[in-house]
Structures are given as structure tokens and as C-alpha cells.
Amino acid sequence: xxxxTEPMEIERRSMEIIAPHLSELHLDEAETKVYSRIIHxxxxxxxxxxxxxxxxxxxxxxxxxxxxxxxxxxxxxxRTGINKQKLSAFGGEVKCLIADENVAEMAKAEGITRSMAAxxxxxxxxxxSIVAIGNAPTALFxxxxxxxEEGICPAVVVGIPVGFVGAADSKAxxxxxxxxxxxxxxxxxxxxxxxxxxxxxMLYML
Amino acid sequence: xxxxTEPMEIERRSMEIIAPHLSELHLDEAETKVYSRIIHxxxxxxxxxxxxxxxxxxxxxxxxxxxxxxxxxxxxxxRTGINKQKLSAFGGEVKCLIADENVAEMAKAEGITRSMAAxxxxxxxxxxSIVAIGNAPTALFxxxxxxxEEGICPAVVVGIPVGFVGAADSKAxxxxxxxxxxxxxxxxxxxxxxxxxxxxxMLYML
Numbered sequence: 001x002x003x004x005t006e007p008m009e010i011e012r013r014s015m016e017i018i019a020p021h022l023s024e025l026h027l028d029e030a031e032t033k034v035y036s037r038i039i040h041x042x043x044x045x046x047x048x049x050x051x052x053x054x055x056x057x058x059x060x061x062x063x064x065x066x067x068x069x070x071x072x073x074x075x076x077x078x079r080t081g082i083n084k085q086k087l088s089a090f091g092g093e094v095k096c097l098i099a100d101e102n103v104a105e106m107a108k109a110e111g112i113t114r115s116m117a118a119x120x121x122x123x124x125x126x127x128x129s130i131v132a133i134g135n136a137p138t139a140l141f142x143x144x145x146x147x148x149e150e151g152i153c154p155a156v157v158v159g160i161p162v163g164f165v166g167a168a169d170s171k172a173x174x175x176x177x178x179x180x181x182x183x184x185x186x187x188x189x190x191x192x193x194x195x196x197x198x199x200x201x202m203l204y205m206l
Numbered sequence: 207x208x209x210x211t212e213p214m215e216i217e218r219r220s221m222e223i224i225a226p227h228l229s230e231l232h233l234d235e236a237e238t239k240v241y242s243r244i245i246h247x248x249x250x251x252x253x254x255x256x257x258x259x260x261x262x263x264x265x266x267x268x269x270x271x272x273x274x275x276x277x278x279x280x281x282x283x284x285r286t287g288i289n290k291q292k293l294s295a296f297g298g299e300v301k302c303l304i305a306d307e308n309v310a311e312m313a314k315a316e317g318i319t320r321s322m323a324a325x326x327x328x329x330x331x332x333x334x335s336i337v338a339i340g341n342a343p344t345a346l347f348x349x350x351x352x353x354x355e356e357g358i359c360p361a362v363v364v365g366i367p368v369g370f371v372g373a374a375d376s377k378a379x380x381x382x383x384x385x386x387x388x389x390x391x392x393x394x395x396x397x398x399x400x401x402x403x404x405x406x407x408m409l410y411m412l
Contacts (some may be wrong), residue, residue: 043368043394051297080286097331164223188249
């Protein structure tokens with residue numbers, strides 16, 4: 001068994017392997033870092049043509065980080081995956097209400113998912129913040145509804161829910177929204193490590 | 207925006223979409239559940255031909271769960287993704303040492319990754335237990351070394367690390383090991399939600 005055990009070397013080698021898959025996408029340096037970290041987290045170069053980054057998304061996220069804004073996630077796995085040490089250096093926290101008792105009660109009472117109820121509970125806290133969704137299409141639909149109907153406007157939405165029911169539609173709707181800068185992935189693929197990777201890529205550039 | 211918000215209905219519909227992709231794989235009912243939950247977690251039907259389940263793996267994992275054995279994970283995201291309520295009903299816990307200070311010191315002193323040092327620290331605790339690796343190939347290489355050199359023998363290894371450096375090799379080695387039943391995915395794809403999904407699929411059948 002002969003293998004690389006030095007973390008920085010593993011990462012460097014990985015980015016080297018990913019690079020040729022990005023060469024025809026005309027990405028700037030910051031976009032390249034977000035793409036690379038997403039592909040690294042998925043172990044899947046087929047993400048390359050599916051990633052969508054709004055032109056203002058990275059700058060908006062980084063301004064929000066620097067201003068000490070919080071990150072709001074749909075599930076605990078996204079919270080776990082985000083580099084909280086780096087974020088807290090600016091004063092921000094990662095918040096997730098999926099396991100909250102009141103949220104569970106609201107979900108039951110209204111016949112919605114817990115992640116929808118969690119986003120609804122955050123409400124105006126989302127204004128100017130970073131939203132990171134890695135699991136639940138319903139959470140993303142809810143954030144887009146809140147933007148449309150209540151004028152709630154996060155600085156950026158990293159919306160990369162996963163699955164065969166609603167995920168692709170919710171992400172298409174995010175990419176069509178005319179108000180909020182976003183990072184997303186077309187289609188059914190995605191997940192918590194993918195959303196966390198996009199957030200971390202932007203944090204690591206600061 | 208018209209979308210399904212009832213969690214059981216989302217899951218039922220998702221499994222229905224996945225089913226045709228499994229029809230030619232000749233899976234039994236338990237295997238079908240593990241495959242489906244992995245594909246569901248990845249939003250990626252191309253996992254179907256890449257999943258490998260040792261014939262004894264599901265039975266061995268379920269016996270270990272029922273006996274109150276612990277699950278040992280390489281990273282916190284895998285721990286977060288596992289249904290701990292279901293596991294604790296049998297007396298088991300999910301353990302992860304990636305953030306442990308002594309593990310960090312050992313990793314630094316020996317020039318190995320923290321997840322390798324974590325597995326080495328667990329040592330004989332892994333005998334008869336469930337190991338779930340969703341991120342670090344080096345953790346999987348280390349468990350296989352411990353099995354080979356020290357005769358440490360988990361009941362089952364869910365080994366689905368992700369990435370371009372070492373992941374595919376570590377998973378091939380796991381599938382070739384003659385001692386420990388395993389669940390894995392060929393190639394570079396994988397990740398924490400994938401490993402957690404395989405574990406949860408087996409827990410949910412109990």
C-alpha cells in the first residue's frame with residue numbers, strides 16, 4: 001500500500017487532475033476555485049458543465065462573510081461541512097433549525113417539510129445573509145417564495161439540493177430568479193458536501 | 207410553484223424513479239434498499255453499476271447493530287448523516303475522532319492524515335464494529351492495514367471515500383480484501399452522505 005498521506009499534497013494533486021476538465025469553461029480565478037472544490041467534493045468531473053455561478057455571487061458572498069453575516073443551512077450536514085473557524089473569524093455563525101422542536105411542530109401543523117418550516121422561521125434574518133441548501137428542494141422553493149412574496153433578499157443563495165423529486169426544478173427556478181445572486185448545479189445531482197464545498201471555496205479565498 | 211411537500215411522498219416517488227435503474231442488477235430486497243438509498247443521496251443513477259455489496263455485508267451489519275455495536279466514522283459529516291436515534295435504540299453510538307486534539311498531535315508527529323490517526327487510535331475497538339468512511343481514502347487504507355497487520359476485524363466496512371487521489375485505489379483494495387464484508391462504490395465518486403445512506407438503509411430495515 002503506497003499512497004499520499006500529506007493533506008496539502010493530496011489537495012494539490014487533486015486540483016491538478018481537475019484542472020483540464022475546466023479548461024474550456026472560460027472561468028476566472030475565483031470561479032475556478034469554486035468549481036474545483038465542488039468537483040473535488042463529489043469526486044465527479046461531470047459536475048463541470050452543470051455548475052452555474054451568477055456573476056455577482058462570489059463577490060456578494062465574500063462581502064457578506066466580511067461583514068460578519070451568518071450562514072443559514074437547510075440540514076445539519078451542511079452546517080457540519082462548513083469551515084466554522086474561518087467564518088467565525090469574521091463574526092459569522094452557521095445556523096440550522098432542522099432539529100428545532102418548534103420547527104417540527106410548525107411542519108406538522110402546516111403539512112410542510114421541516115426544512116421549509118426552518119427557512120420560514122428564519123424569516124427576515126435571511127436578508128443580506130448567506131443561505132446554503134444541500135439537501136432539501138423544499139427549503140429552496142421556500143426561500144424563493146419568501147423572496148417573491150415577502151421581499152426577503154439574502155446576499156447569496158448556494159442552492160444545491162439533491163434528488164429526483166423537486167431538486168432540478170428548484171435549482172432551475174433559482175437560476176431564473178432575477179433578484180438573488182446564486183451558485184447552483186443543474187439537474188438531480190448535489191448534496192450537503194457540494195453546498196459546503198462551494199461555501200468553503202469562497203471562505204478560503206478571504 | 208407547485209411541488210410535493212410531504213416527506214414520505216417525496217421518498218416514495220424518488221424510489222419509484224430509481225427502481226428501473228436497478229431492474230437488471232438482480233438485487234435482493236435488502237440490496238435494493240441499500241442501492242436505492244445511495245442513489246437517492248447522490249441524485250445520481252450512474253451509481254447503480256458501481257455499487258459493490260459483499261454477500262455477507264448487510265447481515266453482518268445488522269447483527270452488529272442489534273448487538274449494540276458502535277459505528278466508527280472518518281469525519282463528522284458521516285456521523286451527522288447517520289440516524290443516531292435508530293442506532294441508540296440498540297445501544298450503539300457513532301464515534302468520530304477527527305476533531306480530537308490527541309489525534310491531531312499524532313497526525314502531525316507521524317506525518318499522516320488526521321483520519322488515519324483517528325482510525326489507529328480506535329484500534330481494537332473496531333473489532334466486530336461497523337466502520338463507515340465517507341471522505342478520506344487514507345482512513346480506509348489505514349483500516350485495511352490494521353486488518354492485515356494487526357488482525358483487527360470490523361463486522362463490516364462501509365468504505366465510500368471520495369476523490370481523485372487514492373479513493374478509487376482504497377476502494378478496490380477493500381473489495382479485494384478476503385476478510386471483512388464491505389459496501390463500496392467503484393471509482394472516484396462517493397462522499398459522506400453516500401456512506402451515511404448505506405448505513406441508514408441497513409438500520410431502517412431493522
